[in-house]
Amino acid sequence: MKSRLITSYTTVALLTALATIASAAQTKSSGSEPVPPLLRPKPPAIEPTMPPAHPFHDSRYGVTFTVPAAWDLTRKDAEVSTFNLDARSIARTTQLRAVASIDFNPHPNSTFSGALFYFSVTPHLTPAxxxxxxxxxxxxxxxxxxxxxxxFTHGYDEHGGICTESRDEIYTTPHNNSCYRFDAVINTFCGGDVSGVQDITPHELDAVRMRMQKILDSVHFDAN
Structure with a gap:
């Protein structure tokens, strides 16, 4: 009798173990295996609407453009960026007039880290x-x-260590005895696989560039 009980317990234990293994295998094959929090994809970004889109006007240099919804604007350097690090070809006498910066991440599962739109003026430069x-x-x-x-003359500058961490689309034109300049800067970071996100794709980069282009398309110069 005792031998039969031992055999029965052993059989039950074995069947339980096999069921556990089968369940784990099924879970793994179905793709529902728990994923560490840092590696879980973030939900799609909800496009914010605040602050609302609004115009910026520089009365001294006669430039107006539209700041998109959910973008911040400041007229002081170093509040949201460092101008001379993003726009590396500016002159010593270049004056930052305004910088608009995106206030959310439209691609949270990518290595995107920011976008900035600069307006600056350098007085008394020759057209060349x-x-x-x-x-x-x-x-x-x-x-x-x-x-x-x-x-406008259009060129670009990009830099980074392991990968391209910043790309600056540069636009300049001589106007009113000064050099007017716009910089559309997109920043990313390296090591996406380590941090649980993917490198930003060409499609995602193009989507950010389209946001910048809309700001450029809104630029208006006051009549002289």
């Missing part, structure tokens, strides 16, 4: 010196872009 600000750094490529009815 103004154009050179957009192309002085490698790769020195240049094209022409129409902004607010004026022709």
């Amino acid at each position: 010196e103004c154009s050179a600000q957009a192309t002085v750094r490698e790769p020195r490529t240049a094209s022409t872009a129409q902004i607010g009815g004026l022709a």
Whole structure:
């Protein structure tokens, strides 16, 4: 009798163990295995609407553009950024007039870390010196872009360590004896796989660039 009980207990234990293993295998194969919190994808970003979109106007230099909804704007350097680190080809006499910065992450599962739109002016530059600000750094490529009815020189600068951590689309034009400049800067970080997110994709980068382009499309210059 005792031998039968031992055999019965052993059989039950074995069947329980096999059921546990089978359940674990089924859980793993179904993709429902628990994922560590840092590796879990973040939910899609909900597009915020505050603060609402509003115009910025620089009465001294006669420039207006629209600050998108959920973007902050400041006229002081170092409050949301460091101008000379983002816009590396500016002159010593360049004056930051305004910077708009995105206040949320539209791609939370990516290595995107920020976008900034700068407006600056450098007084008393020649047209050649103004154009050179957009192309002085490698790769020195240049094209022409129409902004607010004026022709701008368009170049870019990018830098980073392991990966490209910052790309600055630069637009300059001589106007009213000064060099007017816009910088559209997109910042990312390296090591996405380690932090549980994916490197930002070309499609996501294009989506951020479209946000910047909408600001450029809203630029208006006061009549002289």
